[in-house]
Amino acid sequence: xxxxxxxxxxxxxxxxxxxSVMVFAVMRLVPGDVVSLMFADLGYAKSLAEMRARLGLDxxxxxxxxxxxxxxxxxxxxRSLWTQRPVTSLLAERLPVTLELTxxxxxxxxxxxxxxxxxAAAWRDTPLDAGLRGTAVAFLSLPTFxxxxxxxxxxxxxxxxxxxxxxxxxxxxxLGHLAQFALPAALLGTHLGAPVMRMTRAMMLEVFxxxxxxxxxxxxxxxxxxxxxxxxxxxxxxxxxxxxxQVAQAIGGSVVMETLFxxxxxxxxxxxxxxxxxxxxxxxxxxxxxxxVMAVNLAVDLAYVAVDPRLRSAGR
Amino acid sequence: MRLTRRHLARTLHLVLxxxxxxxxxxxxxxxxxxxxxxxxxxxxxxxADPVGFDTLxxxxxxxxxxxxxxxxxxxxxxxxxxxxxxxxxxxxxxxPGPTTYVITLKKGVLFHNKPPVNGxxxxxxxxxxxxxxxxxxxxxxxxxxxxxxxxxxxYTVRFxxxxxxxxxxxxxxxxxxxxxxxxxxKVGADGARDYTSAExxxxxxxxxxxxxxEKQRLVFKRHPQYFEAGKPYxxxxxxxxxxxxxxxxxxxxxxxxxxxxxxxxxxxxxxxAPEARSIPGAKVLTQRVFQTSENLxxxxxxxxxxxxxxxxxxxxxxxxxxxxxxxxxEGADPLSGPVPLPSKYFIPLDKLGEPARYYKQDVxxxxxxxxxxxxxxxxxxxxxxxxxxxxxxLSRTELxxxxxxxxxxxTSIAVHEYPVWISSVYKGNYEGLTHIPAWTLGDEDEWxxxxxxxxxRNHIHLEDGKITELVKGARQxxxxxxxxxxxxxxxxVFHDQLYRIYLPQPVLLTVVHSRVKGYVPTVxxxxxxxxxxxxWIE
Numbered sequence: 001x002x003x004x005x006x007x008x009x010x011x012x013x014x015x016x017x018x019x020s021v022m023v024f025a026v027m028r029l030v031p032g033d034v035v036s037l038m039f040a041d042l043g044y045a046k047s048l049a050e051m052r053a054r055l056g057l058d059x060x061x062x063x064x065x066x067x068x069x070x071x072x073x074x075x076x077x078x079r080s081l082w083t084q085r086p087v088t089s090l091l092a093e094r095l096p097v098t099l100e101l102t103x104x105x106x107x108x109x110x111x112x113x114x115x116x117x118x119x120a121a122a123w124r125d126t127p128l129d130a131g132l133r134g135t136a137v138a139f140l141s142l143p144t145f146x147x148x149x150x151x152x153x154x155x156x157x158x159x160x161x162x163x164x165x166x167x168x169x170x171x172x173x174x175l176g177h178l179a180q181f182a183l184p185a186a187l188l189g190t191h192l193g194a195p196v197m198r199m200t201r202a203m204m205l206e207v208f209x210x211x212x213x214x215x216x217x218x219x220x221x222x223x224x225x226x227x228x229x230x231x232x233x234x235x236x237x238x239x240x241x242x243x244x245x246q247v248a249q250a251i252g253g254s255v256v257m258e259t260l261f262x263x264x265x266x267x268x269x270x271x272x273x274x275x276x277x278x279x280x281x282x283x284x285x286x287x288x289x290x291x292x293v294m295a296v297n298l299a300v301d302l303a304y305v306a307v308d309p310r311l312r313s314a315g316r
Numbered sequence: 317m318r319l320t321r322r323h324l325a326r327t328l329h330l331v332l333x334x335x336x337x338x339x340x341x342x343x344x345x346x347x348x349x350x351x352x353x354x355x356x357x358x359x360x361x362x363x364a365d366p367v368g369f370d371t372l373x374x375x376x377x378x379x380x381x382x383x384x385x386x387x388x389x390x391x392x393x394x395x396x397x398x399x400x401x402x403x404x405x406x407x408x409x410x411x412p413g414p415t416t417y418v419i420t421l422k423k424g425v426l427f428h429n430k431p432p433v434n435g436x437x438x439x440x441x442x443x444x445x446x447x448x449x450x451x452x453x454x455x456x457x458x459x460x461x462x463x464x465x466x467x468x469x470x471y472t473v474r475f476x477x478x479x480x481x482x483x484x485x486x487x488x489x490x491x492x493x494x495x496x497x498x499x500x501x502k503v504g505a506d507g508a509r510d511y512t513s514a515e516x517x518x519x520x521x522x523x524x525x526x527x528x529x530e531k532q533r534l535v536f537k538r539h540p541q542y543f544e545a546g547k548p549y550x551x552x553x554x555x556x557x558x559x560x561x562x563x564x565x566x567x568x569x570x571x572x573x574x575x576x577x578x579x580x581x582x583x584x585x586x587x588x589a590p591e592a593r594s595i596p597g598a599k600v601l602t603q604r605v606f607q608t609s610e611n612l613x614x615x616x617x618x619x620x621x622x623x624x625x626x627x628x629x630x631x632x633x634x635x636x637x638x639x640x641x642x643x644x645x646e647g648a649d650p651l652s653g654p655v656p657l658p659s660k661y662f663i664p665l666d667k668l669g670e671p672a673r674y675y676k677q678d679v680x681x682x683x684x685x686x687x688x689x690x691x692x693x694x695x696x697x698x699x700x701x702x703x704x705x706x707x708x709x710l711s712r713t714e715l716x717x718x719x720x721x722x723x724x725x726x727t728s729i730a731v732h733e734y735p736v737w738i739s740s741v742y743k744g745n746y747e748g749l750t751h752i753p754a755w756t757l758g759d760e761d762e763w764x765x766x767x768x769x770x771x772x773r774n775h776i777h778l779e780d781g782k783i784t785e786l787v788k789g790a791r792q793x794x795x796x797x798x799x800x801x802x803x804x805x806x807x808x809v810f811h812d813q814l815y816r817i818y819l820p821q822p823v824l825l826t827v828v829h830s831r832v833k834g835y836v837p838t839v840x841x842x843x844x845x846x847x848x849x850x851x852w853i854e
Contacts, residue, residue: 083367084512093530149562156566165361165556165563165572166532259559264531277735 004311008301012294019290020072023283024065054081055279068283077284082276087284090269095288097167097265101188101257102250104181106296108189109196109250110243114232116193117200117239122227124205132197140194144253147187148260165262184257191253192246196239203235210234236307244300247293352834356853357552359573361564363582365531365557370511371492372446376454379842382491383579386845387536387553388428389494389519390543392419392443392473393485395840397847399606399658401489405438405520405543407471409485414794415461415477417484419443423471426541428524433497435541438520440467445498447475449509457765458487458758482793483761490758491841494519522548522849531557549834549852553845561588568827569595574853576827578837579844581607581756583824585708586646597830602647602823603837606659607756608763609652609821610709612716614697614749616815617777621749625689627814630749631674632682633723634716636820643712644822650675652821654767654810655760658839661803663811671811682723694724698748700741704734705753713751716819720749744775754821758841760803764790767806767815778815830854 049058056064071078077087113136120132156162163183170177207213208231216230217223255267266285273282305311366384371377394404403409409419421440429435447465450456464476477484487493500518501509510516514528520543523536534555538548556573558564561584567573576584576592584592584600592600612630614621621627640648655661665672686694699720701713710731717727727749732741741750752775757763764787766773767780786806793799810816826837835851838844 084510149560152560152563152566156569160570162563162566162570162572165558165567166529260563262532262556262558262563268531275734 004305005302008298012298015294016291020069020287021065023286023290024068072284072287078280080273080278080281082272082278082281087281090281091266091284091288094264094266094269097258097263098251098254098267099292100181101185101254101263101265102247104185105188105192105250105254106243106247108186109191109193109246110239111193112189113193113196114200114236114239116197118204118227118232120197120201121204121208122223129201133201136194136197139190142191144187144191145256145260147190148184148257151183151187152260163261167263180261181263184261184263188250188253188257192243192250195242195246199239199242200235203238204231207231207235233307237304240300240303240307244297247296251289251293350833352549352850352852353854354549354852355551356549357554358550358575358832358848358851358853360553360555360575360577360848361558361567361573362555362577362579363557363559365528365534365555368512369514369517371494372449372453372455372496373510373512374452377492379581382842383845384525384534384555385494385517385519386491386521386843387523387534387848388517388521388525389496390425390438390521391489391491391493391495393489394846395489395838395843397836397838397850399839401486404489405495406488414480415463417475417477419473419475421471421473422543425520425543427497427500427520428518428539429541430518430524432499433518436497438495438497439470440473441470442495442497443467443473446493446495449496455490455492458490458493458762459484480792480794482791482796482799483759486759487761491843494521523553523845526552533557544849548849550848553848561585565592565595565827568592568598568829574829574832575835577844578603578605578824578826579842581605581754581824581842584827586644586822586825589646589825592825592827595827595829599828599830600646601826601828601837603826603839604649604658604821605756605824605838606656606758606840607652607754607821607824608654608656608818609649610712610754610819611653611752612749612817612819613752613776613815615744615746615777617779620689620691620695623689624813625685626691627817628674629682629685629689629723630720630725631814631817632676632678632685633719633725634675634817634819635677635719636675637677639715640820643708643715644820646825647823648820649823650820651818652754653816653818654807655763655803657821659760661760661800661807663804663807668808668811671808671814674811674814677719679722686724691724694726696726696728698730698746699727700730700732700737700746700748700750702732702734702737702741704737709751709753712819716751725749742775743772744777746775750775752816756841761791764803764806767810776815780809780813780815782809783815 052058056067059067075088077091079086080090083090116132116136120129123129152162164176164180168176168180213226213231216226221230251267254265255271257263258265258268266289270282270285270289272278273285362380362383364380366381367378368381369385371382371385390405392404392406393401396402405422405425407420407422409417411417421438421443425438426435427433427438444465444467447462450459450462459481461477461479461481462475463478466474468474475484496509496511497518498509500516501511502513502516504510514525517525522539522542522544524539525534526537527533527535536553536555538551542548556567558567564573564576565588568576578584589600592598614627616622636650640650649657650665652662665675686692699713699717701710703710713729717729720727730748740746755763765771767778767783767787768774769779769784783806786802786809790799790802790806793802824837828835831854833852833854836847838847
């Protein structure tokens, strides 16, 4: 397990370097005279030369990159050109919101997708199966912004209730805080969980046909035990792969939910950074998000090992 | 549980109100209902929050920054909700010569009791310091002839100009010209004071900024020593950042907010007005604001737009009645420009004379003009636009394209990402035609200034000697009669030449709950907080 973990973490390093080079290059490859925009219209400096110097653009590309990486290594993510605030303090405010929303959404999606997939497979070709599959297709097809808007408008119309319009601190009201995140996370989670449900169902049906499942049934094990212990564990790996892929999608979806539910997270910060050509902020945010996606994928890789002992031995 | 109880209580309250109200059938006397009541907190929804708290910094102050500081800061003069310029912390003013203004400050105007200012009195040195911050700021454009500011005594400020400026006093009311306390600013690396952070927000305005949570809310408390006795009536104001209009209405319906103002020159989309009206207790207020309407432009230094016949043909293609019915069901006017519709210098169509005919759709006449201009088969052109002003803006560009297409101007829509739009198209670097958004500015002087050669907002590349002469004449006029005559003449020339083709201007919509009393929508600039000073909760 230790070797496996070390190998996976080791593989993250070149990926991270590649991401950092791409993020760094994007700023310098964007069409249009970005520097003059930042100087003239956004007032980030008093002169074009000062603007270029401030961005470090008066230095050779490689030197700029090395300096940037050096600052990152010292924990200096720079300062937002638009708000003048240190990026680290912006991250400290926004990152927890996005992490919480994304992780809750993934958790909800996995729970919903896993349970619904197992139920649909266990009761194959029954009205329950049809209902669960239809629901999954609906969740997959309906845009999250539309679902989110309905989730805000309908309760206000019929119940006189709407979600909180400001963040409820966890320390002040833990239940209120979780309740505030529950609705957007559930909406996002249903969208993420639908493919998990379809994959889990398909894999469970595949596994049900395997000899070892038939053997387990033949030796008289309870159906629940056969499904949960013998079948599900083997059917989970493709579903886990999907979860890993969907983390990036969850972050994309969180932008919409953050806007609709007044959750000031990284998604909306990223949009603002792009809109204001705030590249100092943009670079750091993208790098952090890439790191987060990689961390979740590492967690998924570790989950493979936990689920499938054969991978554990292969990793040695 | 709490929500259910509240909902139940509200339902019971409504039932009781209906029963008792039906039995008595006697409304409260109006005078009593309109007596201001002290206390209460007003909750407002805004689409975005401030970008820093400095209106005199290096970058143009964001609209939401101007709004926030209108709560907390004072100016020498301010606009009333109906648009008149009245003294704010100025007691009186005199103009001893054409280029000299002497302003006497009110005594006893106190800053908020926050460190490091600690509630001290505002003096002429604060005004002098504020104007010393102008050079290098985008707001310098408001006072191009300002030469010197001195403070001969504690309550007197003297302004010396290099040339007369007819809009000098009105421009002091701009929602960027707030008076800053020197010691409240943080000293930056260059030694200059910086007012970007929320801790520096210490003014003499009606409300004190108590809390700022980025992208969430601004909490203001009443300034107990506010110089206008007895005001504000409210104990506080909470401004929540709710970007989505549906979420704003849902929050109003559930009782989380009381007011959705049209403070940024946008207001609620007309298509959402019926939903707003369906909210129990909600009122939709309409207002005509100091805003010039969206318009169609082209470069006047390039063919074919340099030919007035082509511009007139394009104007004749616009179906204003259809436009207003289709897009602005809550009400609109045929146009607002080149000075805004509520301006005393605005000339309505029925008094415009000959040029008025270009504001009525006439496809045959338009085609004839194109033939005369040498385009019997019309011509192809790019129509620039941006998604930066929302999806509805793009729909209006499409409508414009359809109308132009009817007279043979075949346009292809070029959608520019907002930053690119700002850095190129908005600076006048574009090909073909462009759909320009509405402008909310302060005094008429600001609009006039945009038609001078070299002005960064002269997107149309106008260099008309007559226009330049009239604008300069109006800016330097020594009395109102001369200024009015120059501006009206300018408006006449502008309509005749159709340098911009102004499109219909909608009324702006504010949504307010009936528990809020005394609130009237403001017509000028980003100044709705001045209306909140006179509002109260019933």
